[in-house]
Amino acid sequence: MKLAEKLEVLHSAEAIQKRVTELGAQIAHDYAGKDLVLVGVLKGAILFAADLCRAIDLPLAFDFIGLSSYGEATESSGVVKITSDLSRPIEGKHVLVIEDIIDTGLTMRYLLDNLATRHPASVKICSLLHKPSRARTRIPIEYLGFTVPDLFVVGYGLDAGEKYRNVPFIGVMKPS
Numbered sequence: 001m002k003l004a005e006k007l008e009v010l011h012s013a014e015a016i017q018k019r020v021t022e023l024g025a026q027i028a029h030d031y032a033g034k035d036l037v038l039v040g041v042l043k044g045a046i047l048f049a050a051d052l053c054r055a056i057d058l059p060l061a062f063d064f065i066g067l068s069s070y071g072e073a074t075e076s077s078g079v080v081k082i083t084s085d086l087s088r089p090i091e092g093k094h095v096l097v098i099e100d101i102i103d104t105g106l107t108m109r110y111l112l113d114n115l116a117t118r119h120p121a122s123v124k125i126c127s128l129l130h131k132p133s134r135a136r137t138r139i140p141i142e143y144l145g146f147t148v149p150d151l152f153v154v155g156y157g158l159d160a161g162e163k164y165r166n167v168p169f170i171g172v173m174k175p176s
């Protein structure tokens with residue numbers, strides 16, 4: 001059985017690319033003339049970041065940060081470890097964090113608090129997905145791809161046990 005046949009499509013590859021183009025144009029408009037650094041959160045946001053950066057027609061810098069949540073695998077504990085740090089300082093820069101999904105919001109809360117200690121000029125969030133029904137802390141998402149229901153989604157960078165990241169659309173597992 002092919003990888004994609006195990007999934008039900010929630011957002012098609014075409015719908016994602018259309019939304020990425022819209023977000024890129026909005027970001028290019030908002031950050032014109034500013035010293036912009038995109039900070040992609042590993043590993044889930046890499047496909048989104050790679051497509052989004054090509055839709056932003058501005059000179060910009062690119063960096064990545066790796067985070068992992070302690071505790072249960074299925075639920076964020078809010079206790080987060082930086083597994084791979086930014087390669088350069090962000091002091092005085094306009095930082096746009098690129099994330100795959102904001103679920104409880106606890107991971108992003110930790111990241112925002114951590115980045116603030118490095119004195120950037122501003123920090124905003126661009127998240128591909130948001131699950132508002134599960135929010136445990138209010139996270140302002142300046143740029144949002146899609147709102148999703150309370151389901152475990154995979155594809156376009158999002159994994160299930162490290163698999164499915166390479167699926168070109170966002171889907172949910174069909175019952176087996």
Ligand code: 5GP
Binds near residue numbers: 076103
């Ligand atoms: P939060 O701290 O907001 O609860 O969790 C954020 C992280 O949990 C995301 O970056 C992602 O790694 C993971 N996550 C939350 N919901 C899902 C989901 O539906 N599918 C996948 N693949 N990962 C998720």
